[in-house]
Amino acid sequence: xxxxxxxxxxxxxxxxxxxxxxxxxxxxxxxxxxxxxxxxxxxxxxxxxxxxxxxx
Amino acid sequence: xxxxxxxxxxxxxxxxxxxxxxxxxxxxxxxxxxxxxxxxxxxxxxxxxxxxxxxxxxxxxxxxxxxxxxxxxxxxxxxxxxxxxxxxxxxxxxxxxxxxxxxxxxxxxxxxxxxxxxxxxxxxxxxxxxxxxxxxxxxxxxxxxxxxxxxxxxxxxxxxxxxxxxxxxxxxxxxxxxxxxxxxxxxxxxxxxxxxxxxxxxxxxxxxxxxxxxxxxxxxxxxxxxxxxxxxxxxxxxxxxxxxxxxxxxxxxxxxxxxxxxxxxxxxxxxxxxxxxxxxxxxxxxxxxxxxxxxxxxxxxxxxxxxxxxxxxxxxxxxxxxxxxxxxxxxxxxxxxxxxxxxxxxxxxxxxxxxxxxxxxxxxxxxxxxxxxxxxxxxxxxxxxxxxxxxxxxxxxxxxxxxxxxxxxxxxxxxxxxxxxxxxxxxxxxxxxxxxxxxxxx
Numbered sequence: 001x002x003x004x005x006x007x008x009x010x011x012x013x014x015x016x017x018x019x020x021x022x023x024x025x026x027x028x029x030x031x032x033x034x035x036x037x038x039x040x041x042x043x044x045x046x047x048x049x050x051x052x053x054x055x056x
Numbered sequence: 057x058x059x060x061x062x063x064x065x066x067x068x069x070x071x072x073x074x075x076x077x078x079x080x081x082x083x084x085x086x087x088x089x090x091x092x093x094x095x096x097x098x099x100x101x102x103x104x105x106x107x108x109x110x111x112x113x114x115x116x117x118x119x120x121x122x123x124x125x126x127x128x129x130x131x132x133x134x135x136x137x138x139x140x141x142x143x144x145x146x147x148x149x150x151x152x153x154x155x156x157x158x159x160x161x162x163x164x165x166x167x168x169x170x171x172x173x174x175x176x177x178x179x180x181x182x183x184x185x186x187x188x189x190x191x192x193x194x195x196x197x198x199x200x201x202x203x204x205x206x207x208x209x210x211x212x213x214x215x216x217x218x219x220x221x222x223x224x225x226x227x228x229x230x231x232x233x234x235x236x237x238x239x240x241x242x243x244x245x246x247x248x249x250x251x252x253x254x255x256x257x258x259x260x261x262x263x264x265x266x267x268x269x270x271x272x273x274x275x276x277x278x279x280x281x282x283x284x285x286x287x288x289x290x291x292x293x294x295x296x297x298x299x300x301x302x303x304x305x306x307x308x309x310x311x312x313x314x315x316x317x318x319x320x321x322x323x324x325x326x327x328x329x330x331x332x333x334x335x336x337x338x339x340x341x342x343x344x345x346x347x348x349x350x351x352x353x354x355x356x357x358x359x360x361x362x363x364x365x366x367x368x369x370x371x372x373x374x375x376x377x378x379x380x381x382x383x384x385x386x387x388x389x390x391x392x393x394x395x396x397x398x399x400x401x402x403x404x405x406x407x408x409x410x411x412x413x414x415x416x417x418x419x420x421x422x423x424x425x426x427x428x429x430x431x432x433x434x435x436x437x438x439x440x441x442x443x444x445x446x447x448x449x450x451x452x453x454x455x456x457x458x459x460x461x462x463x464x465x466x467x468x469x470x471x472x473x474x475x476x477x478x479x480x481x482x483x484x485x486x487x488x489x490x491x492x493x494x495x496x497x498x
Contacts, residue, residue: 015386015389018389019385019386019389022385022388022389023385027385031382031385031386034382034383034386035386035389037354038354038358038386038389040351041350041351041354041355042351042355042394044347044348044351045348045351045352045355045394045397045398045401046397048345048348048401050397050400050401050404051400051404
């Protein structure tokens with residue numbers, strides 16, 4: 001749910017919208033803490049450069 | 057063949073290596089051994105609750121067959137007649153396999169998992185299936201810690217750890233995706249070995265997350281863990297005897313920030329003890345990519361768990377515990393590009409972390425934050441084990457001390473990929489320095 005350089009708030013917003021579409025608003029509210037953690041984790045992945053030298 | 061009466065008094069305390077040797081020499085009857093362990097289970101199981109399923113008739117039939125073969129000096133393999141526990145995510149032919157879930161409460165596989173096949177080929181007897189947390193994630197089962205029944209044994213290999221610690225069986229197999237063997241080993245005063253993923257086949261083991269799942273062993277000594285691993289390994293582990301001093305890298309930083317004050321204090325004292333006993337002990341510093349361990353692991357874990365459970369979860373959402381349900385649902389929100397980025401970064405992480413072994417033979421960290429937490433509503437935190445499961449580096453837990461609350465503490469040793477021989481060689485010597493001989497009082 002993230003592109004390079006996206007902020008945590010943008011990722012959270014995007015994940016929340018996807019969750020609401022899939023599980024509804026009530027369940028999404030229950031998942032809020034987990035979604036916020038996930039957004040933080042994804043932002044860290046996208047903030048780090050990926051090396052391609054090992055690619056086959 | 058009958059076992060002398062005085063030996064029967066403490067058969068449950070035999071190590072796996074001792075029991076296997078005694079059976080081979082004719083000093084121990086596999087039937088007497090099995091009967092003794094079943095009696096131990098009868099006495100303790102109502103309190104410990106380590107077992108999910110057991111077929112006593114088959115156990116005794118197998119023990120009798122092993123005894124008859126042993127009388128003719130015929131042996132199936134190095135574990136001839138030795139009963140072992142099998143975590144309830146490994147398929148066992150004609151023996152119920154539940155994955156800790158009500159969805160599989162009546163499931164009886166038609167074949168054995170590859171690891172179970174290897175154990176049986178070596179002569180082991182499957183004593184029973186040990187309790188797993190639900191689908192080997194965080195939602196706990198009923199098992200209690202034999203050292204203190206008010207505490208968790210850890211998870212997800214809860215029953216395997218508790219059964220071995222309670223002397224219900226000499227060894228058991230478990231699985232680790234994040235910290236499901238190393239952590240319970242620490243909480244139960246056990247030795248564990250989680251080899252590199254490719255060493256032991258995962259065929260017939262219900263997956264949690266394919267790229268991270270490992271098959272491993274819980275035992276009460278390094279020699280027992282080695283024997284179990286040897287018979288299950290798909291590629292032979294060479295025997296290594298090192299005369300030079302082992303170079304141990306102690307990683308404090310992240311691990312000490314997450315450890316209890318007592319675990320830090322006793323961990324430092326143990327590192328000093330090793331240094332005074334011929335080990336070269338130095339501080340090790342992981343590379344900066346270490347900070348990405350948790351984000352990479354959680355992203356891979358979410359996606360893979362969602363993929364494994366997509367269909368079952370859609371059909372039976374109410375059968376899932378809250379922690380696993382949350383993980384599956386958030387995993388469904390990930391994009392393929394997120395997952396692939398995590399996989400690529402994992403490769404980078406593995407490469408950069410492996411560079412630590414240019415300077416050290418093994419790395420040493422706490423096996424868990426501290427002793428087993430009180431209560432059984434949580435199985436504790438896998439934070440100490442996760443970095444190595446992600447790296448797919450082989451790890452061992454060695455118990456080394458009792459904390460003030462009477463519960464054990466363990467250190468976690470880590471070696472480079474496929475260097476189980478070096479890891480075991482170091483562990484053998486570290487075990488002799490630790491001199492951990494305590495046992496739960498049940």
